[in-house]
Amino acid sequence: MEKKITSPLSEAEARALHCGDNVLISGVIYTGRDAAHKRLVDLLKEGKELPIDVKDAIIYYVGPAPAQPGQVIGSAGPTTSYRMDAYAPALLDLGLRGMIGKGKRSPEVIASMVKNKAVYFGAIGGAGALLAKCIKKAEVIAYDDLGAEAIRRLEVENLPAVVIIDSEGNNLYETGRQDYLSMGK
Amino acid sequence: MKEIRAEQITQVVRDLCIEANCHLPGDIKTAISQCRACEPFPIAQTVLGKIEENFTIADQDNVPICQDTGLACVFLEIGQDVHIEGNLKDAVDEGVRRGYTEGYLRKSCVGDPIERVNTKDNSPAVLYCDVIEGDQLKITVAPKGFGSENMSQIKMLKPSDGLQGVKDFILKVVEDAGPNPCPPIVVGVGIGGTFDKAALLAKKALMRPVDQRSEKPFYAELEQELLEKINGLGIGPQGFGGKTTALAVNIETLPTHIAGLPCAVNINCHVTRHKSAVL
Numbered sequence: 001m002e003k004k005i006t007s008p009l010s011e012a013e014a015r016a017l018h019c020g021d022n023v024l025i026s027g028v029i030y031t032g033r034d035a036a037h038k039r040l041v042d043l044l045k046e047g048k049e050l051p052i053d054v055k056d057a058i059i060y061y062v063g064p065a066p067a068q069p070g071q072v073i074g075s076a077g078p079t080t081s082y083r084m085d086a087y088a089p090a091l092l093d094l095g096l097r098g099m100i101g102k103g104k105r106s107p108e109v110i111a112s113m114v115k116n117k118a119v120y121f122g123a124i125g126g127a128g129a130l131l132a133k134c135i136k137k138a139e140v141i142a143y144d145d146l147g148a149e150a151i152r153r154l155e156v157e158n159l160p161a162v163v164i165i166d167s168e169g170n171n172l173y174e175t176g177r178q179d180y181l182s183m184g185k
Numbered sequence: 186m187k188e189i190r191a192e193q194i195t196q197v198v199r200d201l202c203i204e205a206n207c208h209l210p211g212d213i214k215t216a217i218s219q220c221r222a223c224e225p226f227p228i229a230q231t232v233l234g235k236i237e238e239n240f241t242i243a244d245q246d247n248v249p250i251c252q253d254t255g256l257a258c259v260f261l262e263i264g265q266d267v268h269i270e271g272n273l274k275d276a277v278d279e280g281v282r283r284g285y286t287e288g289y290l291r292k293s294c295v296g297d298p299i300e301r302v303n304t305k306d307n308s309p310a311v312l313y314c315d316v317i318e319g320d321q322l323k324i325t326v327a328p329k330g331f332g333s334e335n336m337s338q339i340k341m342l343k344p345s346d347g348l349q350g351v352k353d354f355i356l357k358v359v360e361d362a363g364p365n366p367c368p369p370i371v372v373g374v375g376i377g378g379t380f381d382k383a384a385l386l387a388k389k390a391l392m393r394p395v396d397q398r399s400e401k402p403f404y405a406e407l408e409q410e411l412l413e414k415i416n417g418l419g420i421g422p423q424g425f426g427g428k429t430t431a432l433a434v435n436i437e438t439l440p441t442h443i444a445g446l447p448c449a450v451n452i453n454c455h456v457t458r459h460k461s462a463v464l
Contacts, residue, residue: 020228035301062252063252063253063291063293064252064291065248065249065252065254065289065290065291066289066290066291067289068248068289071248074248074249074252074289074291075243075248075249075250075251075252075291076252077251077252077253079253079332080332080335080365080366082365102332102364102365102367102423103332103363103364103365103424104363104364104365122364122423122425124232124235124236124239124423125251125332125367125423125454126236126239126250126251126367126454126455126456127235127236127238127239127251128239128249128250128251128252128253129239129240129242129243129246129248129249129250129251130235130238130239130242132248132252133242146303147292147303147305148252148291148292148293149303160235162228162425172425172426173363173364173424173425175426176228176421176424176425176426176427177418177419177420177421177424177426178419178426179226179426180226180229180419180421180426180427180428181419181426183225183226
């Protein structure tokens with residue numbers, strides 16, 4: 001059974017999500033990956049304002065393919081999240097509520113998520129054609145020069161994801177594997 | 186002597202870039218479906234179902250299977266009786282440029298690894314040329330995504346590490362990678378040669394169909410044994426747990442030095458793409 005959630009996501013809504021939950025995400029989310037994260041954190045270091053309001057926001061780690069004529073956006077699956085680990089805690093401290101990506105996170109990111117009550121969602125890596133169908137509107141709002149790596153504002157409807165790490169730090173990459181290995185024992 | 190014009194090569198590379206990125210090879214599709222049928226873990230079945238749905242959409246809509254349309258790895262097998270009229274490297278790079286631009290594929294190439302400015306057309310190709318007998322030119326385009334490339338490793342083992350050392354290293358690479366390279370993965374292994382050649386062998390191993398075992402019986406058995414061990418790790422599709430961590434282990438080998446046992450493991454995701462044409 002899937003839980004429907006809407007972004008921006010409040011702290012209370014984030015806390016109600018648990019590791020392993022299947023969710024369908026609707027609402028407004030922002031894209032950002034390596035180069036955009038570096039620029040965001042550089043701005044913070046300089047004490048400047050960010051081009052997006054990260055409070056209660058969800059950032060999707062994705063660099064979409066270009067839209068074909070008639071498409072809102074090209075294929076748009078998640079990229080591997082650990083490359084954003086160096087930058088994520090600074091954004092979580094500003095109230096970032098969710099991240100969508102794939103793959104492991106560092107202990108520092110997980111600790112920051114627990115402190116700030118944030119959620120890490122996994123979308124299916126390599127399923128870019130399927131996931132693009134859930135994106136109803138896409139608009140570049142910062143760093144257009146970065147091409148696929150620009151920050152985009154997306155309006156999504158029922159984007160399927162799984163809660164990998166919840167706001168208490170429970171981690172599906174550990175529990176899922178244990179559950180499988182202990183099956184039938 | 187057969188004449189092939191550079192422009193012909195450009196056109197074929199262009200078409201192969203688009204074709205490879207939008208249509209998954211049949212052997213990979215079959216392997217994913219077979220694994221789904223034998224997968225006992227519910228969340229893993231669901232994930233494999235979504236993966237099937239995804240490559241079906243890509244087929245029908247002619248869109249990239251994955252947004253990471255990769256660095257364009259291009260392998261040429263050039264018959265020694267072929268003469269190419271024009272600049273071969275430029276012809277291949279122009280094919281990549283056209284394929285990635287006209288095919289609405291993502292441009293994922295930066296011109297310098299430290300400066301990191303995007304080349305905006307995904308050129309240049311990562312180009313390999315082998316000279317073979319005959320008067321044909323075989324062109325293979327294998328776009329390589331970096332989620333899985335980043336999880337690849339090489340180790341210069343000692344001869345005393347032997348077969349056990351090779352097995353342990355391959356399993357360690359898959360374990361270290363965990364959920365990061367988008368399992369189910371294809372594991373390309375190169376053993377022997379030199380440092381560089383082992384890595385190239387591992388990459389070439391990824392282009393062998395996943396339903397085709399090594400021609401050498403010893404390595405065919407080793408491939409099977411390692412696949413079973415990897416699928417016993419429990420990582421599962423996307424790392425959510427399950428049986429289906431890998432679709433295949435493909436091993437290629439070469440003679441090596443008396444002092445060495447190079448072993449390279451090149452990981453590919455379930456979007457293991459490659460498409461060939463012969464001129």
